[in-house]
Amino acid sequence: MNFNGISVRILVRKDFGEYFDFCTEKLGLIPVWGDSSGPYASFAMRENEKPCIAIFVGKNTEIWKGYKQPPHTTSPDTIAAIITSSNFEEDYNKLKKQGVEFLDESQFVSGWEMLCVYFRDPEGNLFELNNGEI
Numbered sequence: 001m002n003f004n005g006i007s008v009r010i011l012v013r014k015d016f017g018e019y020f021d022f023c024t025e026k027l028g029l030i031p032v033w034g035d036s037s038g039p040y041a042s043f044a045m046r047e048n049e050k051p052c053i054a055i056f057v058g059k060n061t062e063i064w065k066g067y068k069q070p071p072h073t074t075s076p077d078t079i080a081a082i083i084t085s086s087n088f089e090e091d092y093n094k095l096k097k098q099g100v101e102f103l104d105e106s107q108f109v110s111g112w113e114m115l116c117v118y119f120r121d122p123e124g125n126l127f128e129l130n131n132g133e134i
Contacts, residue, residue: 001028001094002087003045006052010125012038013058018122023053026098080126088115088131095119095129 012019020036023029023043032051034041042051085091092106106117106129114132121127 001045001091002085003091004084004086006045006081006083008053008081010053010055010121010123011058012055012123014123016055016057019055022122023055026095026100028094028098029053080128083127083129085129085131088129092117092129 010019016038017036020031020034020038020041023041024031027043029043029045029052030047030049032042032044039057040054042054044051088106096102100119103118103120106115108114109116112130112132114130116128116130119127119129
């Protein structure tokens with residue numbers, strides 16, 4: 001992949017192993033810590049880089065003082081993870097080939113002067129791949 005930057009923290013409420021596989025098999029990220037059994041794992045874009053995504057088993061969030069996890073229901077998007085790419089078309093096509101299902105075809109957004117395309121992860125979170133800056 002030609003990703004320039006991404007940083008996301010995600011609470012996995014459904015299937016931790018499926019989410020781990022999404023990160024490694026479809027996004028091509030490298031596990032830095034943890035494995036598909038959970039309850040925590042982090043991933044980097046390349047070998048010997050700092051993690052860009054960390055995933056947690058959602059029910060383990062009780063350790064965070066004052067945090068109450070909402071029940072899992074369908075809700076409007078409240079977060080979008082932004083992935084910038086130095087070779088948008090190559091990454092877009094590679095993600096398609098890896099089985100990522102996009103919400104629509106890529107589009108040029110004139111107000112932003114960039115190409116964008118959107119997809120969802122196994123938890124339903126919204127991602128944007130673009131050829132701009134974070």
